[in-house]
Amino acid sequence: MPLKNSKILLLFFLISYLGISQNKEFKDTVNSTQNEYVHFYKNRLITRIYYVNTSNSLTVNHENSGKSLDFNANKQSRIGASVAFRKLAISYSYAPEFISTNKNNESSKLFNLNLRGFYKRRWMQTIKVYNEKGFYAKNTVQSIYLPNTESFKIGGSTSYIFNDNFSYRALASQNERQLKNAGSFIPGVTYYYSNYHLNTEGKLDENNLKRKYNSYDLLLSPSYFYNYVPNKNILISGGSTLGLGVNYSTSENNNITTLITELGFSGTVTYDLTNLYIGSHFNYLILKHNTNRSLYVKDDIPYFQFFVGYRFKASKKLVKTAEDFNEKIIPIIPNI
Template sequence: MKQLCSISFILFFGFPVFSQETAEEIIYDKRDDHIESFPNRVTTRLFYINTSNSFNFTDKNSRDAVRLIPNKQDRIGASVAFRNIAVSYSVAPDFLAVNKDNKHSKLFNLNLRAYFGKWMQTLDLYRQKGFFVEYETISPYYPEMKSFKIGGATSYILNDKFSYRAIASQDEKQLQSAGSFIPGIVYYYTKLNINMDSLNQEFHLFDIAFSPAYHYNWVPAKNLLLSAGISAGIGLNHSTSEDESFTSLLTELNLKGSFIYDLSNLYTGLHYSYLILNHNTDRSTYIKDNIPFFQIFIGYRFKAAEKLIRKADKINDKLKIKSE
């Protein structure tokens, strides 16, 4: 896992764009009235990420609240992507102020995305160690408290004129404003180890919700993209601990916003999102599960070498992957 924290490879989830150009012609750019795509370009990116997974527990009777806040680590890194393969490297350097006193805390985060026609699949993974426990005016630190979360969403993009790739991976560019209704299913599994003083308890949380969403890409100028989206879902949570198993109503809210400036093949921008999952863990305790995510990036798209393109086409032929 430590190695994955440094080098994450995306083989299944990535940016699938398949082509079968002839030897006489390599297509680097395709466009229609609304979307421009870059099927044979290598996409590179430098990025800064701030994200974490925190938990708010509230007693339904007394209204007392306890917040479990991970000792955050900001990361910087680089990524290279071509077709359906991407490789990234990220570190948590000490020169970033938030990392100077991390008290042996650990954070591993992986966010993957794939497209299959109109279908979009995401996968999120968070592994954290070291939490502050905020209660009233005190916030002691517990280095052995841990959490693990894995899950994601399966979504369907209804509007062909709307490009989610223009927001997420920049292997497409939105040329005219467009929006889309995107129904989906959201699901997560969370393991929370509360290890503090005399309390040592483990929770297992299972979430699933139907989550309709709407996203809009606004193109106010030729190379500028402003995007906003919201999803609001409802479903079920099943929580288990040593003392009790409990099933309750789950609500999901996810707010997203992006700013991207894309000049020729040079692009820069930022993403922000905030996911909130609300449910009970037992008959008397209410939990708010929060995942904020912030990223700043700058990148460039290079023409892939002909040998790389031919090699990729041969692999597609062997795997019987058809052109899109």
């Protein structure tokens, strides 16, 4: 625990050095506004501390018996900190034992990574990784811990934002600020690879299951988001996604291709005081697909984040380094 805490302290010492040690001759361009709808914090160091609760839970139904099992990951809650400047971000988080959902079954693990990058404002790329070991299996009569049950999921989406007056960064990373109400249709392509190892042998009296399978998803995922600005300090954002595509699964030498549906909801509330901001973000993703003739899986991924952040004025040295970096590297870099 002391080592983990020291890493977070080191991160904020880095914030202090890069953001506060400034050259007085440097002219800050933070007040530049792209248009009357969006304010861009070009030379601000965006920092935040946050609490995250997320998991990749599964519901497995045996079509022949009509019985089902719910698989839920053990460790779900984390705290962390991040530093972002323009298109570069650094973050660190961990699951502390003092949070109640993390106390039991120390052998379990949960790793979650969310990256988002922008190219020429309209193109948006997301990458998500979930790796979990140690699940609770629940049916109508009992809940049993399964240390050998694992899941791994990696994927993301490529999207196009139609409306320049709509700022997705204002709700996702707070390095922009929505000044007036605006919404946008955002079509995209979503793709995931998943690997599941379900093992309940010796743990349940019935519905025992031991199975490994791989799953590949490809969907067209149109969405719509709207940023509502009731006053200069508050941003309320909401959006939904409805996708349809194809799933290809392999399990014990049995391959099958089926349709897959995607349903997603998200909402964000942010209270902003120029440089200090506080808010929360919620997202829920549901993927439904058949993996083979006798097994049906519903894949649920809830995500909740509460955050507090501050925008520091960047030093002249940091600004020059970023500009030199952008000249040499194609700017498709994670933004959060």
